[in-house]
Amino acid sequence: MIAPVRPKPRYAFWGGITLALVAMTAWSAKGVGVDFIGMVCNIGGGKRLLVESFPPDFGFLPRLFKPFLETLQIALIGSVIGGILAIPVAVLAARPVSPNGLVWFLDRNFMNVMRTLPDLFWAMLFATAVGFGPLAGALALTVFTVAVISKLFSESIEAIDTNLPEAICAAGGNWIEMVRFGALPQVWPQYASYLMYAFELNVRSSMVLGLVGAGGLGMILESQRSNFEYERVSLIILVVLVAVLAIEQLSGAIRRRLA
Amino acid sequence: MNAVVRPQAPRGGLATWATLAIAGLVLWSLWSIDASPERLLKLPEQMVRVLGFFWPADWGYGQTRALPAVLESIQIAWIGTLIGAALSISLAILGARTLFPRISRLVKFISSAIRSVPEILLALYLVPIVGLGPFAGALAIGIHSVGMLSKLGAEVIESIDMGTFEAVEAAGGSRLQAIRFAVLPQVLPEIMAQWLFRFELNLRASAILGVVGAGGVGGMLLTALRYRQFDKAAAVLLITILAVLLIDMASSAIRRRLVNS
Numbered sequence: 001m002i003a004p005v006r007p008k009p010r011y012a013f014w015g016g017i018t019l020a021l022v023a024m025t026a027w028s029a030k031g032v033g034v035d036f037i038g039m040v041c042n043i044g045g046g047k048r049l050l051v052e053s054f055p056p057d058f059g060f061l062p063r064l065f066k067p068f069l070e071t072l073q074i075a076l077i078g079s080v081i082g083g084i085l086a087i088p089v090a091v092l093a094a095r096p097v098s099p100n101g102l103v104w105f106l107d108r109n110f111m112n113v114m115r116t117l118p119d120l121f122w123a124m125l126f127a128t129a130v131g132f133g134p135l136a137g138a139l140a141l142t143v144f145t146v147a148v149i150s151k152l153f154s155e156s157i158e159a160i161d162t163n164l165p166e167a168i169c170a171a172g173g174n175w176i177e178m179v180r181f182g183a184l185p186q187v188w189p190q191y192a193s194y195l196m197y198a199f200e201l202n203v204r205s206s207m208v209l210g211l212v213g214a215g216g217l218g219m220i221l222e223s224q225r226s227n228f229e230y231e232r233v234s235l236i237i238l239v240v241l242v243a244v245l246a247i248e249q250l251s252g253a254i255r256r257r258l259a
Numbered sequence: 260m261n262a263v264v265r266p267q268a269p270r271g272g273l274a275t276w277a278t279l280a281i282a283g284l285v286l287w288s289l290w291s292i293d294a295s296p297e298r299l300l301k302l303p304e305q306m307v308r309v310l311g312f313f314w315p316a317d318w319g320y321g322q323t324r325a326l327p328a329v330l331e332s333i334q335i336a337w338i339g340t341l342i343g344a345a346l347s348i349s350l351a352i353l354g355a356r357t358l359f360p361r362i363s364r365l366v367k368f369i370s371s372a373i374r375s376v377p378e379i380l381l382a383l384y385l386v387p388i389v390g391l392g393p394f395a396g397a398l399a400i401g402i403h404s405v406g407m408l409s410k411l412g413a414e415v416i417e418s419i420d421m422g423t424f425e426a427v428e429a430a431g432g433s434r435l436q437a438i439r440f441a442v443l444p445q446v447l448p449e450i451m452a453q454w455l456f457r458f459e460l461n462l463r464a465s466a467i468l469g470v471v472g473a474g475g476v477g478g479m480l481l482t483a484l485r486y487r488q489f490d491k492a493a494a495v496l497l498i499t500i501l502a503v504l505l506i507d508m509a510s511s512a513i514r515r516r517l518v519n520s
Binding site: 244 | 338379
């Protein structure tokens with residue numbers, strides 16, 4: 001019997017990687033001040049907090065209804081308008097259908113830079129520009145949705161069958177017709193599923209946008225937290241948890257049917 | 260040949276109604292958050308005016324204060340990802356339908372309940388427990404990552420070829436040995452790529468945790484904007500963008516090599 005030759009272990013390669021990872025971890029642990037012992041000693045403070053917040057104050061529930069609705073509205077506006085704006089951004093950044101190299105390069109970098117900023121940063125910026133309130137949140141989620149969807153969607157467009165767009169060009173179609181009838185119909189199902197995914201993300205983040213003054217449930221959360229009304233804080237967290245779980249199940253079911 | 264027979268255009272049906280319903284809901288939402296056309300038309304002008312304040316950026320502040328804060332955010336994200344990765348691996352295995360059909364539903368439900376609480380709400384609770392500072396942020400990110408990573412990991416495990424697993428069991432190996440020698444070698448590259456991707460996402464999450472006092476760069480941006488110190492805010496933003504771009508590029512290069520090798 002001939003046993004296959006055992007591959008030679010690459011000690012230098014794996015050693016280098018391990019060293020780099022350990023160094024990164026040591027540097028981070030020092031900066032963060034990882035302190036599990038201190039945490040265990042401090043657990044008493046945590047216990048008091050949990051006891052205070054334990055029976056959630058369900059009497060507060062009716063007052064959550066309006067901000068909760070506002071949160072869903074912000075998420076919906078952000079997903080739909082951002083989803084529409086993401087289409088041109090994604091098309092111009094997809095290599096097979098992008099009109100020329102320069103546009104492709106600029107749009108691709110625009111997309112990458114936009115993706116670096118988290119949702120709450122956009123919310124802070126828009127709250128500064130248009131004032132505190134739900135409009136700032138809706139604008140922030142619109143930009144955030146463009147950032148999330150355009151990247152995924154342009155990757156899907158890059159994977160399409162390019163014969164169709166070529167055929168349309170060969171038959172004398174212009175660029176718009178090529179994109180509209182050759183490229184996009186192939187990726188609409190993926191687009192719909194990305195839209196659902198973005199809506200899930202947006203519901204989750206619209207719950208906390210209020211912490212920086214951008215409307216919705218987070219604003220109530222912030223005011224109850226600064227008054228140390230922890231029974232109410234825990235109720236709000238419970239509501240967020242249930243809402244996010246429900247939306248996730250719903251969108252999961254819709255996405256399974258789309259696929 | 261007789262007259263050309265054209266195929267009939269398919270009817271819209273459900274899709275058309277769904278689009279109309281969504282459009283109606285969006286208009287209603289816009290109306291109720293008070294986004295009137297006048298207000299929306301004034302937007303571009305407002306944005307340009309505010310952006311004008313951001314230049315020139317205060318680079319001195321950027322170097323002495325913002326850069327250390329961004330580095331701290333990176334450290335928080337790294338520790339958080341490690342905590343998440345370490346705790347999620349066993350949950351991912353237990354949650355895989357193909358390995359543990361009995362308990363997989365329960366494990367998956369637990370992990371989706373964990374991940375539906377946003378990091379920043381976890382941090383709200385952890386800050387009083389472990390004290391103001393980056394460690395609270397790292398724990399919050401770690402807990403949230405457990406939920407995310409164990410779901411993705413379970414999906415990877417469910418997608419693998421079970422032939423080798425059965426072969427190890429048929430040769431008399433225990434279930435643990437089958438997992439060690441048949442499952443892990445197949446899934447580790449992809450799971451490690453997901454850890455790296457999670458690190459990229461956690462970096463963005465850790466950047467905002469400062470808003471509730473859990474370390475990192477978020478609190479700095481919030482104060483700068485509240486006190487209208489736009490030059491400082493600009494420095495914070497630019498340094499964050501640069502740092503995240505660099506890490507994204509490095510991490511996606513490593514991920515490509517992990518998945519292809």
